[in-house]
């Protein structure tokens with residue numbers, strides 16, 4: 001049987017939520033990944049070191065006892081974020097980054113930032129303390145077409161931020177366009193990007209053609225095929241600026257199958273299998289380990305993992321639903337066949 005062994009990957013962008021939903025979804029991420037950057041867009045958002053430490057404790061409680069997993073915490077930037085909070089965060093070992101949501105760009109982003117210039121002193125502090133800034137890169141201008149929002153953000157905001165703070169380490173999260181790939185390639189080595197499995201595997205036809213499929217709805221929204229091709233080329237290029245970040249973002253099925261459906265794809269249950277499918281399609285399985293297991297750790301200046309995992313080529317069908325009777329979560333590509341399957345983490 002065909003197998004693929006890798007140093008155990010990390011997920012550099014994931015939503016694990018809190019409460020019962022956390023208990024339901026966290027084991028999937030913890031089984032595949034050694035570490036994960038945990039998004040802070042809870043309700044209310046995780047804006048202080050104290051909140052991040054409390055959230056971290058809740059996550060630690062939800063990790064199955066037979067797996068090793070380390071949550072890497074982030075803080076949510078608001079117009080009220082203080083310099084002293086940045087300083088404290090930088091001095092706290094378990095906090096690894098700040099997340100910038102333009103206010104209104106996505107799920108629970110209302111407390112985010114409208115006026116980027118207003119937080120320039122905070123960005124200067126992040127640069128000074130060498131604390132990475134993770135960016136949801138979309139403008140929120142209602143008059144801007146939703147398919148253009150990432151490109152316009154790069155042109156009107158990100159270029160300026162990078163120019164003003166060249167030593168600030170920036171991760172442009174979940175890139176979806178050719179323009180984002182080009183921006184990251186052209187920027188200095190302090191700029192990197194995460195890429196999700198859905199943006200590598202699907203274009204906007206998956207969401208819109210032949211019926212509206214809400215489980216393919218995420219933000220930034222899926223784009224045209226040439227953009228997907230550009231992402232796949234970047235992910236499989238071996239360029240260390242591009243690394244794995246699933247953006248697995250579970251919502252209850254009822255909230256996605258809705259007149260105003262929530263944004264987010266639940267992919268954590270088979271994240272590596274999805275990436276393996278995308279890399280195999282591009283004939284680049286040999287590039288998966290760098291993308292999934294090395295480049296993110298290098299960017300965050302954390303040691304690479306040493307434990308290995310194995311993927312086996314063995315077809316299986318994705319179930320229609322994950323979770324419990326009360327917490328029903330429809331997975332990405334429910335009912336479809338995946339060719340790869342991760343075995344338990346290899347024995348030490």
Ligand code: DOR
Pocket residue numbers: 015041106107136217218219220249250263264265
């Ligand atoms: O699709 C998304 N879902 N994009 C985001 O930026 C947030 C996420 C969520 O938290 O549901």
Ligand code: ZN
Pocket residue numbers: 013014015039247249
């Ligand atoms: Zn996200």
